[in-house]
Amino acid sequence: MSKPACYSVKAFATPAAAAPLAAAVIERRQPLATDVQIAIRYCGVCHSDLHFARNEWGFTHYPAVPGHEIVGTVTAVGAGVKKFKVGDTVGVGCLVDSCRACPSCRAGLEQYCDQGLTGGTYGGWDKHLNAPTLGGYSQEIVVTEDFVLRMPANLDLAAAAPLLCAGITTYSPLRHWKVGPGHKVGVVGLGGLGHMAVKFARAFGAHVVLFTTTPGKAADAQRLGAHEVVVSKDEKQMAAHAGSFDFILDAVSAQHDLNACLNLLKRDGNLTLVGAPEKPLPVAAFPLLLRRRSLSGSLIGGLPETQEMLDFCGQHGITSDIELIRMDQINEAYERMLRSDVKYRFVIDMKTL
Amino acid sequence: MSKPACYSVKAFATPAAAAPLAAAVIERRQPLATDVQIAIRYCGVCHSDLHFARNEWGFTHYPAVPGHEIVGTVTAVGAGVKKFKVGDTVGVGCLVDSCRACPSCRAGLEQYCDQGLTGGTYGGWDKHLNAPTLGGYSQEIVVTEDFVLRMPANLDLAAAAPLLCAGITTYSPLRHWKVGPGHKVGVVGLGGLGHMAVKFARAFGAHVVLFTTTPGKAADAQRLGAHEVVVSKDEKQMAAHAGSFDFILDAVSAQHDLNACLNLLKRDGNLTLVGAPEKPLPVAAFPLLLRRRSLSGSLIGGLPETQEMLDFCGQHGITSDIELIRMDQINEAYERMLRSDVKYRFVIDMKTL
Numbered sequence: 001m002s003k004p005a006c007y008s009v010k011a012f013a014t015p016a017a018a019a020p021l022a023a024a025v026i027e028r029r030q031p032l033a034t035d036v037q038i039a040i041r042y043c044g045v046c047h048s049d050l051h052f053a054r055n056e057w058g059f060t061h062y063p064a065v066p067g068h069e070i071v072g073t074v075t076a077v078g079a080g081v082k083k084f085k086v087g088d089t090v091g092v093g094c095l096v097d098s099c100r101a102c103p104s105c106r107a108g109l110e111q112y113c114d115q116g117l118t119g120g121t122y123g124g125w126d127k128h129l130n131a132p133t134l135g136g137y138s139q140e141i142v143v144t145e146d147f148v149l150r151m152p153a154n155l156d157l158a159a160a161a162p163l164l165c166a167g168i169t170t171y172s173p174l175r176h177w178k179v180g181p182g183h184k185v186g187v188v189g190l191g192g193l194g195h196m197a198v199k200f201a202r203a204f205g206a207h208v209v210l211f212t213t214t215p216g217k218a219a220d221a222q223r224l225g226a227h228e229v230v231v232s233k234d235e236k237q238m239a240a241h242a243g244s245f246d247f248i249l250d251a252v253s254a255q256h257d258l259n260a261c262l263n264l265l266k267r268d269g270n271l272t273l274v275g276a277p278e279k280p281l282p283v284a285a286f287p288l289l290l291r292r293r294s295l296s297g298s299l300i301g302g303l304p305e306t307q308e309m310l311d312f313c314g315q316h317g318i319t320s321d322i323e324l325i326r327m328d329q330i331n332e333a334y335e336r337m338l339r340s341d342v343k344y345r346f347v348i349d350m351k352t353l
Numbered sequence: 354m355s356k357p358a359c360y361s362v363k364a365f366a367t368p369a370a371a372a373p374l375a376a377a378v379i380e381r382r383q384p385l386a387t388d389v390q391i392a393i394r395y396c397g398v399c400h401s402d403l404h405f406a407r408n409e410w411g412f413t414h415y416p417a418v419p420g421h422e423i424v425g426t427v428t429a430v431g432a433g434v435k436k437f438k439v440g441d442t443v444g445v446g447c448l449v450d451s452c453r454a455c456p457s458c459r460a461g462l463e464q465y466c467d468q469g470l471t472g473g474t475y476g477g478w479d480k481h482l483n484a485p486t487l488g489g490y491s492q493e494i495v496v497t498e499d500f501v502l503r504m505p506a507n508l509d510l511a512a513a514a515p516l517l518c519a520g521i522t523t524y525s526p527l528r529h530w531k532v533g534p535g536h537k538v539g540v541v542g543l544g545g546l547g548h549m550a551v552k553f554a555r556a557f558g559a560h561v562v563l564f565t566t567t568p569g570k571a572a573d574a575q576r577l578g579a580h581e582v583v584v585s586k587d588e589k590q591m592a593a594h595a596g597s598f599d600f601i602l603d604a605v606s607a608q609h610d611l612n613a614c615l616n617l618l619k620r621d622g623n624l625t626l627v628g629a630p631e632k633p634l635p636v637a638a639f640p641l642l643l644r645r646r647s648l649s650g651s652l653i654g655g656l657p658e659t660q661e662m663l664d665f666c667g668q669h670g671i672t673s674d675i676e677l678i679r680m681d682q683i684n685e686a687y688e689r690m691l692r693s694d695v696k697y698r699f700v701i702d703m704k705t706l
Contacts, residue, residue: 103620104620112643112645114596243467258636259633267456267465273638273641274642276638276639280612280638281635281636281637282632283648284632284634285628285629285630285650286629288648288649289627289629289650289651290465290652291465292465292529292651293649294623294649294650295636295641295647295648295649296645296646296648297638297640297641297642297643297646297647298642298645299642
């Protein structure tokens with residue numbers, strides 16, 4: 001396969017793990033037959049952008065362009081594209097391709113592709129350019145149509161951008177574990193992921209309890225949909241809820257006490273991690289043994305479910321609570337994100353690039 | 354409730370955490386209306402007997418009488434007993450009572466009783482004598498009939514004793530996770546629990562792979578029913594099996610690398626712990642996130658499932674591989690158990706007491 005023709009676009013890139021992000025020029029391929037070319041209007045800022053930019057997971061190629069909560073407008077389509085036309089409002093999330101042949105891909109669970117997922121960031125590999133994929137902190141992106149999503153027309157587009165990662169990452173496990181009316185559901189951590197989990201769990205009809213280390217977040221959690229708020233450092237409050245949860249979504253990516261959370265589950269209850277703390281978390285056997293509890297992980301979501309989630313958000317008017325920033329505020333935004341000083345997602349207005 | 358009449362029986366007890374077991378005399382209640390009095394013929398020796406005797410879990414009352422793999426003959430029954438008569442061959446496992454009212458008890462999952470399980474050892478509390486329960490290293494035991502099991506007539510009784518704990522502990526999670534034909538199932542550790550897990554997983558029709566740190570156990574594992582044996586310290590062998598298992602039963606109660614085991618699972622695969630290592634095990638988020646894997650625990654089994662397991666063993670001729678010992682060899686047996694020098698369960702011949 002020869003390298004396709006390319007063109008240059010402006011972007012913000014990290015040249016090295018310890019360097020700040022700065023303006024750069026990158027190459028995109030001219031749309032191939034099944035490609036959709038998208039002018040990016042907004043791009044969400046995920047905590048994992050920071051992990052990735054700083055090579056905290058160890059697989060970053062430099063220069064790296066983060067950004068996988070991408071919304072924009074179709075500017076061109078390849079000759080074979082059937083689902084999109086110029087002018088459509090579309091989204092692109094973490095996935096930009098997959099093997100499409102393994103059992104997970106055939107099941108629409110491309111995030112669990114046996115060949116490894118092909119991320120638009122996250123150290124993904126562009127098979128056309130034979131180069132690392134480059135993400136959404138850029139003017140344009142070119143993506144094969146099967147990995148492009150249709151955005152609901154009624155949502156504020158900037159506030160909808162985080163649905164492509166924070167949204168699907170929390171929607172998918174809540175659906176997989178069949179959260180619904182009659183369930184008592186915990187959400188641990190009120191950040192970009194957690195605040196979406198609260199909105200979804202509430203929309204699915206569950207009784208929602210938000211666990212936070214920050215008492216000051218209580219009012220906001222209730223505004224977002226939580227029925228109750230528990231300060232997780234308060235052993236009395238934690239004990240009062242022991243053994244009472246059907247499901248807990250743990251959205252904390254810092255080190256934290258998982259055993260205290262596991263003890264909140266009923267028999268056969270499940271706690272699913274969607275954050276990825278840097279170091280392994282100590283898990284005691286007894287909280288798992290004593291009530292046949294389980295601890296799982298969940299990673300974003302496949303394309304069919306991501307479209308389902310976007311449609312659900314359109315129907316229920318669900319978006320992320322965001323703070324819109326300029327591209328040149330990104331390094332400051334990372335520092336604020338590290339201090340959890342964001343309610344609840346930064347989104348870059350890409351016309352400021 | 355006044356304390357019922359009691360009588361004395363011989364036993365082997367631990368007077369303190371650091372002391373060896375020694376002959377003692379203990380009290381049993383005279384059978385109440387729904388009680389079954391059992392002359393104990395054999396009692397299995399579980400690794401948790403040792404944890405319990407030495408107070409390694411921190412809740413042992415002294416003097417402590419371990420032993421919860423009890424088989425024997427009914428010698429008397431209370432006036433209200435309907436299911437058993439004098440002369441019946443019966444078993445008693447870890448459970449000797451429960452609240453009988455909570456959702457778990459009503460579902461026949463008495464091991465997950467909301468009030469906490471009432472163990473015949475394990476720091477259980479005898480509500481009749483208002484004293485710690487005393488286990489099976491004794492001549493006789495008196496148990497309410499709902500917690501007494503019927504032993505299949507065709508099984509060697511000494512070899513059947515470990516079914517009451519090692520058997521049900523491995524049978525229950527294999528059933529709960531629906532292990533059967535077409536499944537690739539791993540068993541980690543070939544000890545008292547592991548060797549039963551291999552037998553059951555094979556009997557359920559799965560493809561069984563035994564993971565061990567001891568290459569010398571391969572031939573024995575195959576004799577017991579394993580189709581394949583993997584030396585878990587061999588990274589190449591482990592890598593060859595990565596992402597291929599539907600279910601893994603982890604029967605290791607020592608510290609070990611759980612993440613290496615989790616990486617063996619397919620998407621949506623489950624690893625269930627049945628051993629209880631003393632210290633928390635470090636669990637990395639990525640092995641869970643990347644294929645939506647889950648890590649669970651499972652604790653023995655309820656009364657209906659324990660009877661089902663015994664009946665299954667009767668139908669399929671399944672018992673434990675045992676080494677019969679005299680009561681006065683128990684302290685030596687504990688030392689050998691700590692060195693994993695037992696194939697695969699010690700069983701005490703109680704007529705030697």
